[in-house]
Amino acid sequence: MMIERAASSSNATMKGTGPDTPGFGLYLHWPFCMAKCPYCDFNSHVRHQPVDQNRFADAMITEMRHYAERQKAAGKHQALTSIFFGGGTPSLMKSQTVAALLDAAAGLWTMADDIEVTLEANPTSVEADHFKGYAKAGVNRVSLGVQSLYDDQLRFLGRLHSAEEAKAAIKLAQAHFPRMSFDLIYARPHQTPNLWAKELREAIALSADHLSLYQLTIEQDTPFFKLYRNGKFELPDEDTSVALYEMTHEELERHGMPAYEISNHARPGSESRHNLTYWRYGDYVGVGAGAHGRLSLSNGRIATANERHPESWLKRVEADGTGALSEEVLSLEAQSDEFLIMGLRVKEGIDTARYERLAGRPLDAKKIAMLVEGGFLEQTSPTRIRATRQGFLMLNSLVAELAC
Template identity: 75%
Template sequence: MGGRGQEQAKQSHLSKPGPDSPGFGIYLHWPFCKAKCPYCDFNSHVRHREVDQDRFASAMIKELRHYAGRQKAAGTVKPVTSVFFGGGTPSLMKPSTVAGLIDEIAALWAMAPDAEISLEANPTSVEADHFKGYALAGVNRVSLGVQSLHDDQLKFLGRMHTASEAKAAIELAQRHFERMSFDLIYARPHQTPDEWAAELGEAVALAADHLSLYQLTIEQDTPFFALYRNSKFDLPDEDTSVALYEMTHEALEAHGLPAYEISNHARPGFESRHNLTYWRYGDYVGVGAGAHGRLDLGNGRIATSNERHPESWLEKVEEIGSGATDEDNLTLEEQGDEFLIMGLRVREGINLKRYESLSGHALSHQRIDELIGQGLLERNGPERIRATRAGFLLLNTLVAELASASS
């Protein structure tokens, strides 16, 4: 099980491409969940009957072959540096399903010898039992959706696991995988900085090398949106939210887990390689219901977007080989804008020459100097700029200022 993928992916230590060599990733979306969390607006679906995993996996393989064939025809094939199983809840997949998909990827593309293969998992006892099988299949990194280390908050967030199950899953993941990460949600109703500091300290003690920490946001078309609109709960005010954010960054930096992206913290060398491919504006294939992709097919960069409804996606792939509903040729301006939006999220920032190469024009050095003077940008190399921590808090404004003042 997972022989080819395991042999090509397993390494004692994983390196990562540099800032200007973002790598090439494969994203596989498993859209099913046991229950829909009230804050979640991801493309996830609950099915009250057993999902035909073999049929869905066969369709994902067919879609992988579709994109591999197009890359080969265009002469733009690259080694795979990362694979990411996202969702939904990929840990509902059988290990044999995961193994088959990894092996197919390894058959279609050359796998980098240090390829990162990640899988998102929920820390329920049933899914944690799959960890050994996933490791044998070739998965070498797992990301756990813990969200809180307190039972009352897990209940509020609609999670199906307990705090003790989460801690047990973290321990189990550390035994089976070379690398692991877990997510927490903060800035919850009535949460104080002292309460978050205590929970954060507990998280740091549990974490091996990576933490993803997200402030609770209220998204439309979620149960939380209606509850919040009807004043069923309140969120911390802006000053408290900023204080929580600042405290988070300072505390984790002091513990050797600095922020390498707005919401992601890692020990140096243990950043998420797959997510860095996104933020460094690299190419990636997206397969599965609702998946997105960015690809160079020889005549410019395309953006792909798949049918979101799982069964509709399945039928579309079985009929024509791809579940894409949209495939757009990105203009130079769009590529430049995307590069700014993604690249300024990360601490390493962006290469100004690469922006110019992608967009066809340079950013305004005068506007850059003005934003540096305002404490929102800083230089971190002869041709590099990055957002400061203050700039992270105003990132959308920062991107808009730079894009509108390009020369």
Template identity: 55%
Template sequence: MSTESLGHNSVDARSNGLFGVYVHWPFCAAKCPYCDFNSHVHRGAFDEAHYVEAYAQELAHFAKHTQGRVVQSVFFGGGTPSLMDPRSVGGILDAIAKHWIVDPKAEITLEANPTSVEADRFRGYRAAGVNRVSLGVQSLREGPLAELGRKHTVDEAIAAVRLAQSIFPRTSFDLIYARPRQTLDEWQDELTEALWIAQGHLSLYQLTIEMGTRYYDLFRAGKLKMPDEDLSADFYEMTQEMTQKAGLPAYEISNHARPGQESRHNLIYWRYGEYVGVGPGAHGRLLINNQRHATATEKLPFEWEKRVHARGHGMVTDDVLTWEEEGDELLVMGLRLREGIDPARFAKLSGRKISDRQINELKAIGFVETLPNGFIRVTDKGWPVLDAVVADLAA
């Protein structure tokens, strides 16, 4: 993203007006065996205040090319952002406010691990401006917690959730299900407990085996037995039924919320808005001169810091997407949502219409439907095979 090639316009014809900032904190206390995120265990001490200066520099760089935007959400992801000093969080938020207008109702989310040490920092994060916390609980059972490589206990997790609920206006926590050897009855009991603890939002993810993880190695070696396709579908169906009944229906394939409690930041992704991504390995999507730029930064934490201090940013990728690529991304992201996608916007971005024949074929087998507002969405029957539905519509 060179200054020479980019303009400073604030309004683009291809924009839907959504704009957020993603801040990636790459450090973790330990690497979980299922995790393929850009996270790194750093054993030695380092100058956190100096490291945070790199975020301010990278924010300033992106701000030059996105003047006039209004920040509707900020998301601190990782890694483990709750390892950050609350003053670091406050400094980054101050830098964001320096460069953009921040909506008074902006959602400011921080991901946290529910260890007692990190939970003690919650009041500091709230004072810094964080108004939503997402906790990586992952399981409410001790055995699976240990197998998943988590460092907290169930009691610590519940205590952290309760503390967060007492401090922050909005909270969420994650659980992983369809784990090795897990039965439907066990998940029913665990999810019942989770729904009793939760307030407005839950993220419920089926365990997937990702290349490059410890679980991938175990799975390839035949030492990790995963649920078969039919059992996975049963897990998913039970999850949808229970959350719907409890008043936290799915608004996205893995996310459940009471009306009004949806994650505003993630909705920016799924509704295909704009977002700046800063920090090691962060991705962004920015409209400049009516072109959508896909950006990515250096993944290695201290190499990223060197690049930023030398050049003002840590970007290693800045691709201008074709109209076809934009349309494909809109389908991939938007069809995850219960609200579906606007086919008129797809046509505007991609320069072509979704095939009526493809839509009708998918309707005939019950995988998609057209809503009264004209939006196309994937049905409950179609969600478990979402990738195939997207591929058909993109063809």
């Protein structure tokens, strides 16, 4: 396979990555779903006619080439340490489509020897059958959108799979991929800490090495927003939500899967390398409808944002080589703010010296001391701070206090 040949011939490895060496990622967005979940505000679209996968793949390769050539012209030679197929539902892609995209990436960039290649998947039986082909194409990590292990809750969340299908997909993923993760949504109506603890223990018993655990939030322009506003269901109150969050961290720590980010838990060494690239404020290329990117080029660090509508994005790429609607050279202030927002999400925290290099000024030592004394921050070294669990609960306020 092209991606395996490229990886084995590269001298680049993940050994040099860490808190201050975030790696370089490629994000590939597949925007199509079988149905729109009522809580979802992601850039996902339902099509009742077959999608022309060859045409969309060709456009994604064209957009990849656009950014690879710009990096080359700027003298930026970063090895890819991760590729992430997100959506939408990437597991609706044919394995040949995935293989074509990975082969193209391997031809445009140097691959790290142990590159992480993740594909998001829904655990329906039809999509799970694709796993063998994805593994052959070069995918080595799958992230399953399980969301709940109970059928009544899956129906409430608008999911198309059953709990048994989810468990079968988890086993199948473990048979084909060396690493796998799955998502669960909690703080659902009428959910108590005891009920959630029972579900968590069932999830842990399924032997994933990574769990993403998100509290249910009500986003505007979703069906849930209208139902919630009209009193059709209620969410747990703030005290219960905090209790659910605390119990989540305690339960996962007790079972050897501590939180390394606000909502993500992993056994040591199984953290998502791709997401850590975001949180460590590394560079990544965003390809596909609605994708975003951050790249360091000759004119500075740029933020890219693509057209969200899939067919409109497709036409833009075919006409211009990219589907970007906007491209902004980020100011030092904008970069330092993003670095702070992203970096304090992770348990390892941030390097205050790097913040000073980005912002052109240091963080306020008196504010840091005040927040440490209040139990919201920890100073783990002379140049490193991190949010405590209490700080995670009020992260936006914490970031605002430090940034101003």
